[in-house]
Amino acid sequence: MPKDTFFNLSIEKRQRIIDMAIDEFAKYSYDKVSISKIVDKAEIAKGSFYQYFEDKKDLYKYLLLNVIVEKKVNYLSHFTLKMQEESFFEVLKALYIAGINFAKDNPKLAEISDHFTKNTDDNLKKEIYDGSIPKSNALLEGLLLKGIAKGDLNPDIDIKLTAYILTSLTISIGEYFIKELKVEDDMEIMTLIDNMLLIFEKGIKNKG
Amino acid sequence: MPKDTFFNLSIEKRQRIIDMAIDEFAKYSYDKVSISKIVDKAEIAKGSFYQYFEDKKDLYKYLLLNVIVEKKVNYLSHFTLKMQEESFFEVLKALYIAGINFAKDNPKLAEISDHFTKNTDDNLKKEIYDGSIPKSNALLEGLLLKGIAKGDLNPDIDIKLTAYILTSLTISIGEYFIKELKVEDDMEIMTLIDNMLLIFEKGIKNKG
Amino acid sequence: MPKDTFFNLSIEKRQRIIDMAIDEFAKYSYDKVSISKIVDKAEIAKGSFYQYFEDKKDLYKYLLLNVIVEKKVNYLSHFTLKMQEESFFEVLKALYIAGINFAKDNPKLAEISDHFTKNTDDNLKKEIYDGSIPKSNALLEGLLLKGIAKGDLNPDIDIKLTAYILTSLTISIGEYFIKELKVEDDMEIMTLIDNMLLIFEKGIKNKG
Amino acid sequence: MPKDTFFNLSIEKRQRIIDMAIDEFAKYSYDKVSISKIVDKAEIAKGSFYQYFEDKKDLYKYLLLNVIVEKKVNYLSHFTLKMQEESFFEVLKALYIAGINFAKDNPKLAEISDHFTKNTDDNLKKEIYDGSIPKSNALLEGLLLKGIAKGDLNPDIDIKLTAYILTSLTISIGEYFIKELKVEDDMEIMTLIDNMLLIFEKGIKNKG
DNA sequence: TATGAATGAGATTTCATTCAT
DNA sequence: AATGAATGAAATCTCATTCAT
Numbered sequence: 046m047p048k049d050t051f052f053n054l055s056i057e058k059r060q061r062i063i064d065m066a067i068d069e070f071a072k073y074s075y076d077k078v079s080i081s082k083i084v085d086k087a088e089i090a091k092g093s094f095y096q097y098f099e100d101k102k103d104l105y106k107y108l109l110l111n112v113i114v115e116k117k118v119n120y121l122s123h124f125t126l127k128m129q130e131e132s133f134f135e136v137l138k139a140l141y142i143a144g145i146n147f148a149k150d151n152p153k154l155a156e157i158s159d160h161f162t163k164n165t166d167d168n169l170k171k172e173i174y175d176g177s178i179p180k181s182n183a184l185l186e187g188l189l190l191k192g193i194a195k196g197d198l199n200p201d202i203d204i205k206l207t208a209y210i211l212t213s214l215t216i217s218i219g220e221y222f223i224k225e226l227k228v229e230d231d232m233e234i235m236t237l238i239d240n241m242l243l244i245f246e247k248g249i250k251n252k253g
Numbered sequence: 254m255p256k257d258t259f260f261n262l263s264i265e266k267r268q269r270i271i272d273m274a275i276d277e278f279a280k281y282s283y284d285k286v287s288i289s290k291i292v293d294k295a296e297i298a299k300g301s302f303y304q305y306f307e308d309k310k311d312l313y314k315y316l317l318l319n320v321i322v323e324k325k326v327n328y329l330s331h332f333t334l335k336m337q338e339e340s341f342f343e344v345l346k347a348l349y350i351a352g353i354n355f356a357k358d359n360p361k362l363a364e365i366s367d368h369f370t371k372n373t374d375d376n377l378k379k380e381i382y383d384g385s386i387p388k389s390n391a392l393l394e395g396l397l398l399k400g401i402a403k404g405d406l407n408p409d410i411d412i413k414l415t416a417y418i419l420t421s422l423t424i425s426i427g428e429y430f431i432k433e434l435k436v437e438d439d440m441e442i443m444t445l446i447d448n449m450l451l452i453f454e455k456g457i458k459n460k461g
Numbered sequence: 462m463p464k465d466t467f468f469n470l471s472i473e474k475r476q477r478i479i480d481m482a483i484d485e486f487a488k489y490s491y492d493k494v495s496i497s498k499i500v501d502k503a504e505i506a507k508g509s510f511y512q513y514f515e516d517k518k519d520l521y522k523y524l525l526l527n528v529i530v531e532k533k534v535n536y537l538s539h540f541t542l543k544m545q546e547e548s549f550f551e552v553l554k555a556l557y558i559a560g561i562n563f564a565k566d567n568p569k570l571a572e573i574s575d576h577f578t579k580n581t582d583d584n585l586k587k588e589i590y591d592g593s594i595p596k597s598n599a600l601l602e603g604l605l606l607k608g609i610a611k612g613d614l615n616p617d618i619d620i621k622l623t624a625y626i627l628t629s630l631t632i633s634i635g636e637y638f639i640k641e642l643k644v645e646d647d648m649e650i651m652t653l654i655d656n657m658l659l660i661f662e663k664g665i666k667n668k669g
Numbered sequence: 670m671p672k673d674t675f676f677n678l679s680i681e682k683r684q685r686i687i688d689m690a691i692d693e694f695a696k697y698s699y700d701k702v703s704i705s706k707i708v709d710k711a712e713i714a715k716g717s718f719y720q721y722f723e724d725k726k727d728l729y730k731y732l733l734l735n736v737i738v739e740k741k742v743n744y745l746s747h748f749t750l751k752m753q754e755e756s757f758f759e760v761l762k763a764l765y766i767a768g769i770n771f772a773k774d775n776p777k778l779a780e781i782s783d784h785f786t787k788n789t790d791d792n793l794k795k796e797i798y799d800g801s802i803p804k805s806n807a808l809l810e811g812l813l814l815k816g817i818a819k820g821d822l823n824p825d826i827d828i829k830l831t832a833y834i835l836t837s838l839t840i841s842i843g844e845y846f847i848k849e850l851k852v853e854d855d856m857e858i859m860t861l862i863d864n865m866l867l868i869f870e871k872g873i874k875n876k877g
Numbered sequence: 878t879a880t881g882a883a884t885g886a887g888a889t890t891t892c893a894t895t896c897a898t
Numbered sequence: 899a900a901t902g903a904a905t906g907a908a909a910t911c912t913c914a915t916t917c918a919t
Contacts, residue, residue, distance in 0.1 A: 054882080079910095089883080091911085163371035202448075206445065206449060243456065244418070246456070298900060299893095300895085303895080497913070506881055507914095507915090516914075622845065622861065626838065656827045660869065663871045714904055724890075725890095
C-alpha cells in the first residue's frame with residue numbers, strides 16, 4: 046500500500062503519477078519497468094517517489110489490487126446480477142462480456158493484468174496474489190457445480206479441467222479481441238462471445 | 254543464427270553449450286537468463302560466446318527455432334501421418350498427443366517454449382517468430398478448412414476464432430498437465446485429451 | 462545549541478523529543494541515526510525539528526554536552542567532595558565509582574558516550590568536543606600532580622602517559638562492566654574497581 | 670576473498686587498487702567509505718571493481734584479514750621468539766613493541782585496524798572477525814597464566830580483568846603514540862613502553 | 878510556529894557486450 | 899580461435915535538509 050503521503054497529494058498529482066505508472070507497466074513487464082522513467086514522466090523527484098511508495102513492488106501491487114480492481118468492479122455488475130437467477134451460459138456470457146468490455150475501455154489496465162498473468166516470477170506472483178489465481182478457478186468451478194445442480198450442464202464433465210479451459214479462454218479471448226479485432230461496434234463483441242460460448246454450450250450442456 | 258565458428262566446434266563442446274543454455278532458459282525468462290552463468294557452466298570464455306553467437310538473442314532464437322523444432326519433428330510424425338486420411342478430430346487428437354508427449358519427454362524444452370509464449374516483450378516476440386504464431390494458427394485454420402471440406406465440421410463455425418481457441422488450449426492443456434497431473438501413465442493423458450476434445454467435438458462437429 | 466524555539470516548547474514535548482533522540486543515539490552510531498525515525502517516534506513534524514535544532518549535529522552536541530553532562534554532575538558530587546581531602550587513590554576510586562554508577566543508572570546515556578568515544582570521524586569529534594578530551598586528561602593530570610605534591614605518588618612517573626592510561630581505563634572498565642559482569646550487587650562493582658586500582662596503586666605510588 | 674580476476678591483474682594495478690582502498694578506509698569508517706571514490710582514484714571502471722570483489726565487505730575483509738595481517742607478521746617475529754623463553758614482562762614488551770612499530774611504519778593500516786576496533790556495528794564485526802577479539806584476550810590470558818606458572822606474576826591477580834586492561838592499553842598506547850608523539854627516534858618508543866610497563870610490573874609481579 | 882511534501886545528490890550493484898592480447 | 903579483463907550506463911533506493919503554505 047502506498048504511504049499516507051501519497052494519498053495526501055493533490056488529485057492531479059496523484060493521477061499524474063498513476064497515469065505514468067500505468068503507461069510504463071502496460072508497455073513493459075515488471076522487471077523492465079523503470080522507476081526512473083516513471084518519475085521523469087510524472088515530473089516528480091526520485092526521492093518523492095519513495096516518500097509515496099515503499100518500493101517498486103508497492104506501486105505494482107497498488108495498480109493491480111486497487112486501481113485495476115476498482116475499475117473492474119463496475120464492469121462486473123451485470124455479471125453479479127445475473128449470477129443469482131440465470132442459466133449457467135447466461136452467467137458465463139456476462140462474465141466474458143464484463144472482461145471484454147473492461148479491456149475495451151481500459152486497454153492499458155488490461156495489458157497490465159495480462160503482463161501479470163503471464164509473468165513467470167512465481168515468487169512475485171504468489172506475494173501479490175497470494176492465492177487469488179486458484180480462487181479464479183474456484184469461481185468457475187463453483188459456477189460449473191451450480192450449473193450441474195440446476196440441470197444446465199452435463200454432470201459427467203470433468204469439472205476441474207473444464208474450469209481450467211474456461212479460465213484459459215478468458216485470456217485468449219482477451220488477446221483475440223485486442224489483436225485481431227479492433228472493434229468499435231459492441232455487436233461484434235457480442236457475436237464473438239456468442240460464437241465462442243456456443244462451442245462450449247454444445248460440448249458441456251445437459252442433453253436431457 | 255550462430256556463426257560458423259559455432260558449427261566448427263567439436264560436437265561435445267557444442268552440445269555442452271546448448272545443454273547449459275537450455276538449463277538456464279528453462280529456469281528463467283529471457284531477461285533473467287545470464288550469459289555469464291551459461292558460459293561459466295559450459296566452461297567457455299565469455300569472449301568465446303560472442304564468437305559463436307551474435308548476442309543473447311541469437312542464442313535464444315537458435316534454441317527456439319532450431320534446437321526445439323528439430324526435437325519436435327519426431328513427435329509430430331504420427332500427427333502428419335494421420336493428417337492425410339483421418340477425421341478432423343483424430344488429427345487434432347494426434348496433434349495434442351504429440352505436444353504432450355514432447356513436453357513429457359523434454360520438460361526443459363517445453364519450459365522454454367512456455368516461457369517464450371508467456372513472454373511479454375512483443376518486440377522480441379515479433380523479431381523471433383516474425384509471423385510464426387499466425388503460422389501456427391494457419392496450421393489449425395488449414396485443418397479446420399479441411400475438416401469442413403470433408404464434412405467433419407459444421408461449416409458455420411468462425412474459423413479464425415476456433416483456431417485461436419484451439420491454440421490457446423494447447424497452452425492451457427500443457428499447463429494443466431504439468432501442474433495438476435504428474436502422470437506417468439499414458440492412459441491418463443489420453444483420457445485428459447479425450448475429455449477436452451469431447452467438449453469441442455460436440456461444439457463444432459457437423460450434426461448431419 | 463538548540464534554537465530558542467526548542468526551549469519555548471512545553472516541558473513534555475521537549476522531554477519527548479530528547480527521550481526519543483536518546484533512544485536512537487543509544488542504539489546507533491551518529492551516522493546511522495535517522496532524524497526521520499526520531500521525529501516519527503517523538504510525533505513531531507520533520508520541519509519542526511529543523512526549527513528546534515540547526516541540524517543533526519546540533520542535537521547530537523546538545524545530548525553530549527548538556528543532557529548527559531547535566532545528569533553526570535550528581536554522580537560526581539562524591540568525587541568532588543573527596544577531591545579536597547583524601548589521598549590520590551581515594552579520589553581516583555571515587556571518580557571510577559561515579560562513572561560506573563552513572564552507567565548503571567543511565568545505560569542509554571552511557572551508550573551514547575560510548576558511541577561517541579569510539580566514533581571514528583575525527584572532524585566531528587573535534588568539532589563537538591573541541592578540546593574536551595585533552596581537558597579530560599587535564600583533570601587527571603591535575604590529580605596526578607596533586608598526588609605527587611601530597612607525597613602519594615612517585616614523582617618519577619610520566620604524568621602525561623599515566624593520565625592517558627587512566628583515561629583509557631575509564632573506557633575499558635566501563636566495557637568490562639557492561640559486557641562481562643551484569644552486576645546488580647554494588648559490592649561486586651567495588652571489588653572490580655579495587656582490583657583494578659590495586660594494580661595501579663602498586664605501580665605508581667610513592668614507596669617512601 | 671577477492672575473486673580470481675583480482676589476482677590475475679598486474680601487480681601495479683592490484684597495488685593501485687589496494688592503495689586507494691587503504692587511503693579511503695584509513696580516512697573514513699566502513700559506512701562512509703565510498704566505492705565510487707575508490708574506483709575513481711584507482712582509475713578503474715566501476716564495473717571492474719565488482720569483477721574483482723564480491724562487494725564492499727569483500728574488499729574490507731581482504732584488507733583487514735589479509736593485507737594487514739600479512740604486514741603484521743614480520744613485526745611479531747621478535748615477540749614469538751621471546752615467547753618461548755623470556756619472562757612475562759619481556760614478552761609483553763615485545764608484543765607492545767611489535768604493535769607500535771607496526772603502527773609507526775604503517776600508519777594507514779593501523780588507522781584501519783583502529784576504525785575496525787571502534788566500529789560499532791557488531792554484526793559486521795562478528796561476521797568479519799568471528800571470534801577473533803575474544804581470541805586476542807585469550808592470548809593475553811594465556812600469557813598471564815604462563816607468567817603465574819613461571820612465578821613471574823602474583824597468583825592473586827584477577828586474570829580476566831588484567832587481560833582486559835592490557836588489551837585496552839594496546840589501543841590507548843597506539844593512540845598515544847600516534848597523537849602525542851610523532852617520534853622518529855626508536856629510543857623514545859622504548860622509553861614510552863618501558864614506562865607504561867613499569868607501572869604494571871609493580872602492580873602485578875610476584876613479590877616473593 | 879507548525880507542517881510535511883519536495884528535493885537530488887549519492888550510494889551500491891548488475892550485466893550484456895567489446896576489445897586487446 | 900580463445901581469452902577474460904574492461905566497460906559504463908542504468909537500475910533501485912536513502913536521507914538530511916529546504917521551503918512553501
